Amino acid sequence: MINRWEILLEKGQTYFELENYDKAAETFKKVIAEKPDLVKAMRYLAECNGKLGNKKEAINAYEQIIAFDPNDIETLSKLGSLLLETAQPEKAINIFNKAAALAPENKQLQYDLGLLNTRQNHFEAAERHFIKALAADENYIEALTELARLKVATNDIETGIDYYLRAIEIEPDNAKLHSELGEAYEFNGQYNDSIMEYKKAEYLDPNDPKIHFKIGKDLESKGKLEEALEKYQAVKELDPQNIELYYRCGKLYQRLEQSQAAREEFEKIAKMKPDWLEIRYELANLYGDMGDYELQIKEYEAIAEHDTSSTEVMKNLGASYAANGELDKALQYYDRALDSDPSDYEIPERMYEIVLAGGDPSLCIEVLEALFETRQDDSDLALVLARAFAAQGFMDEANDFYMKILEISPDRNDIKGELRTIYRSKGMVNEEIEAIETLLENDPNNLELLND
Template sequence: MKQVAILILCINIRIAGAQTPAISIADSLYSLGDYSKAINAYAEIGGSIAGLQIARSYNAIGNFEKAIIEYEHLTSENNSNQLALFELGKLLLKTNQFNKAIPVFIRLDSLNSENPEFQFYLGEAKRKEGKVIASLNHYKKAITLDSTHLRSLFQLAKYYTVKQERDMALNYIEKGLDFYGNDVSFINLKALVLFNDYQYENAIPWFEKVLELGETKDYVYEKLAHSYNHNWEFEKAKEAYNILLDRDDENSQTYFSMAKVYVKEKKLDSAKLYVKRAMEVQKPIFAQGYNALAEIARQQNEVNKAFSYYEMAHGEDPQDARIFYNVCTMYDNIGSNPKKKLEYYEKFLKQFPNEQPFYYETIRKRIKELKEQIHFSKD
């Protein structure tokens, strides 16, 4: 009996000895990126370790379908193989198979509920499947398990930033920045939260830091320029808008924004030049341009010209209640015929019966006054 046991041990040692160089060769092929040869080498060896490497090799060469088949074979043989399950779940996420990924990460959570990565990826799977509220609970559990789990903190911070829930967003943003103060994603979110809360002066240094860290997208310059303008830093605002115009000199909105800076500076002639340039490149509606020219004309006390521009704006966009309200009130200021004034206001109520209470109440009051004026003028 003792001799049989020794013989079996010797056979196992010889098999293991034969496999060791074979595994080394296969691993070497895998490490060098020669995945097709590695797959063949692992296939000859067999076993769960080789099977995992075959799945990884298929994943590496982009044959995700075969990789998933290999991972599923491994996990069907051993449904407690956390490594294979984890890699399978991430690959299912990568290939947008969210409904299949969710039970994989649920299984992982049942095997190890203390792993924050499992919670994070379960949150990702649910978020991408559209179960956003459910995903938040998993991100929160991940940071309960690991307070420095940046990806979970970021997803929570981004969610509350989009929802414009300032305090909640800043809570998660600050936690992320406490751990990594130069994380451009968190810095960007903080700038956006402050900007959305109209805290332009406080937002400025955070947008500037975003630029310093190399995030130079157009929206950063747009929001920074807007903040500069609100903070009366006109030259900096113009500099930021000029950067945008250097990138795209056919963007009408940038010209309009630049015009607003000059209006605020009371440099109205320069403002008009930018509005007219915006109108030259704007496609296809000019209403915004005519409306801007009307506002400038009003500031220059050119009331008749302002009225003409408002009428042109209304002609371009007859569905904009605000523009037609300006037409009505401007004519009320410059016209002498109360019946004509009344016609404008009644037309407004007929065309925009469900506008905001301010318009509705103001116009109804003015209509009543005009009707009394017309009545008494007859008497």
């Protein structure tokens, strides 16, 4: 008599063959409910869950199989892979170690363990497993390659080179091996050997952008800038979205003093990656060097959107507006920079320079007053403050600074005309008369002064 679980098992297998994994999984669960020790059904259930992306359920199924058969190497390997996919690397290593202990000469298991330990930065363990894989098959190219990479990464470059050479003996036409060997030679300072390997790789695979890129970097390191540029431009045709290529081209054009070409490269990067602030700074500096201050301002404003409190960004905007002749805006941005970093002594100096160039001193009177405290003998600064206070109708404050000017430079007759306005506003008749007489000494025929 046929058992019900046998009928269900056959039905589940049919669903599995028809790739109806939902129905198959549901059926195999019923089989296991009736026959809890049926490993075959557990395997099918694990496979179904794997196909459906239900990795947690698949792991549970494989663990049930291992509970019944701890020496099932195939299941251990599958379980290890799933644990790795679900970001459980240490558990995966333990499972793979169990499998490898059961089959120490299984080169694939040893290789997989080597890769897994490499990812976890367990380099000594990784090396041991790769060597075991090679012991099982001395021509195992993948293990040789990973050993070479591991040795170079851990700064045992000469040993890494030896492994690359062994791998190339097995696969002499492998462009990637020649390219990586070239890189190892470069790290080891063997530049002639390096370029020879890059050239071999280029010959074997002329359409690999990474190989051309490495050749370009080698040319650049040797100061062959125009040749490097030519190589990078060729790579861009093969890899048009590689931002580093455009960046390197831009920097090389700058070194060759070709600002317009550099600008075009950086602008392409800004379109591809608008949030990359480094390229925004590059463009801002370049626009400034080229005298295109409006574009420079736009770049710094784009940067400021990401960092609204940066003192340097505010200072850069202030400098850009000043260079563009927008002096009052420049003062406003320098004022914001000073709010962000009150200890930056350069900012008041720069604001004073902008005021002398025609900026509105009323926008920064407090800053200029504080600056005067450190420069008590600066009559020009005192005059700026006197005029600023007078323009706002603060005659007492204006008079104080005019007096300070005369204390610093008693012979400054050029300000007597301005002082008349102060004296008149304060009803200081004698002082106003004295100021007029001083002015008449320089201009005795001035009828307006004589009438006054």
